[in-house]
Amino acid sequence: MTDRGTAPRKGPIRRVATWFAKYWVQALGLLLGAVAWEIVGRAGVSPALPPISAVIDAGRELWSSQRFVDAVRTTAESILIGLPPSLLFGVILGLLMGLFRPVEWFFRPYVNASLSLPLVAIIPIILLIFGLSQTTIVVVIILYVLPVVMVNTFAGVRSTDRDLLDMARSFSARRGLTIRRIVLPSSRALTLAGMRIGVGRAITGAIVAEQVIGVLGLGGLVQRLGGAFAVEALYAVILFIGAVGVASLALINRVEQRYQIKEIRV
């Protein structure tokens, strides 16, 4: 036996090690960011740059206040109303665009325009139509999310392997079967990517719209705090929004990974 009993059992150990390393490095990055922030803040570079400790102090008060909780609830509500239909119809319309040329030709200009237009510019128009209400915000969320999901799903459908389509054709497969067995599974990755971007854009859209309106939700709160030069509290809100964004993306990644592993059976 030449085995010296030191056979490297790399598998699980290394996996745990990477897991630790990943969170360690992430934590280190965040910590260094916070330290830098604190130093710059204490140096008194600008009154608009308070140290993070002051922000957290202000945040502790703010995060438990009624107006903050109300603002979060309003924003969350708008997103929960606006996001799911945007994702659903974005995927459906994207699929139709990918499958039927005329549908593509029909929507193409709108999708491209809405992806390149600064949507902030048309929020006042939507505001004029729907008034100072949650409807305005929901409409803006839809405008932010729908085109991204559509264009990604469309790209997913169009990137279907030509050989696979030829194979289906050689067996005289009907269109329904080809879509179910080939087009949908091969577009899945890009569709999910589009949905992930969509969730991020829903948060952005909601807050931008609220800021323009100026009274509703977290965006409204940001606007009011900014107007009152309550810089520490303003940063506290921004920290919160950032944390929610990071958390929701992590959640989606989880779901996406689980989805990817689950293969399709007959």
Add this chain to the structure above:
Amino acid sequence: MIEVKGVSKIFTRDGKSFEALRDVSFDVDTGRFISLIGPSGCGKTTLLKMMAGLVKPTEGVIAIEGKEVTGSGQDRALVFQNFVLLPWADVLTNAAFGLEARGVPKKEREEIARAHLDRVGLGGFEKNYPHELSGGMQQRVGIARALAVDPDTLLMDEPFGSLDAITRHVMQHDLLRLWQETATKTTVFVTHSMEEAVLLSDQVVVMDTRPGRVSQVVDVPFPRPRDQDLSDSADYLEFTAELSHKLEQMQRMDMARSVDDRFDRDD
């Protein structure tokens, strides 16, 4: 019988046209195994795809059992060079795809697919995914998928072209055995290996390039059933060497012509 009558194909792209096939004619008797062989660019795969109904001839007609080919049909099945399996579906689903396309109910198609997977030596791999299999095994799934629909005509497009030499050898002999057991399917096999063509075929259609055309139709004299003994025999080696030599000359001529073309283009 497969009849290829005066088939030409001109591809046009960006205003430039390319003559892939010119006036190709030959017949394949029912139940025979023929190979299409020739230098790359001779249009052998195009011709096969025409038989499959995936490509339309510019001129001429291909008819199978007297019926003109106008599209894909349930009487034919195609085996692809790069396997073309569904990566997200398990082996059983893949092998059953052709049957599913024909609307065979799930239980029945799985039963048939399973039997054909057994025949190609993949029993026990039904629940594996293509990426878990070697190239040779993936092509076995491709062959099972084609045989499962019980086609009258089997069309194979360089099925072993992307496999390593040893796997290729094993696959050739397994196909030979499999085909001789079935022995009723008219088979058209595209290859660029003369050894492979002679071992497997009753007839070898040698094609040439620029434009793609039939250069020679050679009957393979070796009786069936064939096996390993044939591929070791002196007769086989001599026969193959002679044809290979001819093919090699064609390839050299083609290279010379393409050099000429390059000079001609300076006008």
